[in-house]
Amino acid sequence: MNKKKLIQKVNLENLLIISKILKENKHFIFYGTLLGITREENILKGDDDIDILIDVKLKKKLLKLIVNTKKFRINKKVSNYNFTQLTRMVKGQKTFVDLYFYLLHVH
Helix, strand or coil: CCHHHHHHHHHHHHHHHHHHHHCCCCEEECHHHHHHHHHHCCCCCCCCEEEEEEEHHHHHHHHHHHHHCCCCEECCCCCECCEEEEEEEECCEEEEEEEEEECCCCC
8 A cells, every 4th residue: 555545544433532522512624535435435535634623622532542552653843722633554654634623702
């Protein structure tokens, strides 16, 4: 299996794993992940990550659930209050899940 096919396959696995963990909580795919699922019913070929939008109020709880699976690690070099990047190694290939945390402003 070539590198692009492996990344596409693992990114789909990552999306399914994360979605299962988050199933009880509001979350949304977006950016390239949404485009691929909508247009191609799959992860876009060449997309290097999964993009998910989550309410910031759920951040601590959900990160704890995700890390407890022991499948993902937090990339602390690029993470901040509104963004956390998860990594997962599969067959020597590092894959990424980008979690974007939104703050809902109600007027």
